[in-house]
Amino acid sequence: MIIPYCDNNYFLFFPPIPPNCDKPPTMYSILESIVNYGTDEKIKIKDLAKEGRKTIFNFDYPLTSNVDKEEFECMILNKFLMRRIGFDTVTAFRIQLNVKLNEIMPLYNKMFDLMYENYSLGNITIKEGTDNRTIDNTNKTTNKLNNNSTTTTEEISDRRNSELPQNQLDQLRDGSYVSDYNYDQNNGTSTDVSESNGESESNANTKDNNIYNEKITNVDMLDTYIKMKNEIQSIYGMIFKDLECLFYQVI
Numbered sequence: 001m002i003i004p005y006c007d008n009n010y011f012l013f014f015p016p017i018p019p020n021c022d023k024p025p026t027m028y029s030i031l032e033s034i035v036n037y038g039t040d041e042k043i044k045i046k047d048l049a050k051e052g053r054k055t056i057f058n059f060d061y062p063l064t065s066n067v068d069k070e071e072f073e074c075m076i077l078n079k080f081l082m083r084r085i086g087f088d089t090v091t092a093f094r095i096q097l098n099v100k101l102n103e104i105m106p107l108y109n110k111m112f113d114l115m116y117e118n119y120s121l122g123n124i125t126i127k128e129g130t131d132n133r134t135i136d137n138t139n140k141t142t143n144k145l146n147n148n149s150t151t152t153t154e155e156i157s158d159r160r161n162s163e164l165p166q167n168q169l170d171q172l173r174d175g176s177y178v179s180d181y182n183y184d185q186n187n188g189t190s191t192d193v194s195e196s197n198g199e200s201e202s203n204a205n206t207k208d209n210n211i212y213n214e215k216i217t218n219v220d221m222l223d224t225y226i227k228m229k230n231e232i233q234s235i236y237g238m239i240f241k242d243l244e245c246l247f248y249q250v251i
Helices: 027-036 045-056 069-079 090-118 169-173 221-246
Strands: 123-161 180-218
Touching: 027 045, 045 069, 045 090, 069 221, 090 221
Parallel strands: none
Antiparallel strands: 123 180
């Protein structure tokens, strides 16, 4: 029978347990209490981390998109599955786990990203040789502008004076009785025609004496996988080492 760690406050769903234990619980007993306590169908050991990880990692921390979050958390829990936490309560453990992951993961995220950038799995296409290419660039611009304008002006000045009485207006108008007469007429016509034609053309030819013959090279997949595996194990090894301070140390 799995007995939860004797702390009545660190999980509300734990039953009251007599304070008869003198050491913190193991990660295994904590996960068993989270996942299997009070259930008829028990989760197997291999699935404990997967089912209980969200309760342990109930906080935010930086993790690169190149690493699967579920896989990452399960690896940590399974690594320390039989280790006792280094704190009196699980709540205190989670608080310090949160602090530690936010402290160390920005650097390890860069390591993971760099590793995935350096290794390309599959076939690689390599371009070799020269490529003879001729590039023709032709630009042609034509501008044409026609302006035609004609202006006609007519100005008449008719000044007549008679010393006869004013009731003889008809004789004044037809010129029968006119003492002074001045008739001026000015006619003017002006035409403005302008035309502008412009045309420009430029040709540019460039030649690049580079030809690339594509060649597919098969990468040694096994060698690449081995290198990636070694680097992943190395990064996780450093992460586990940094998390050691969160667990009970045997003197």
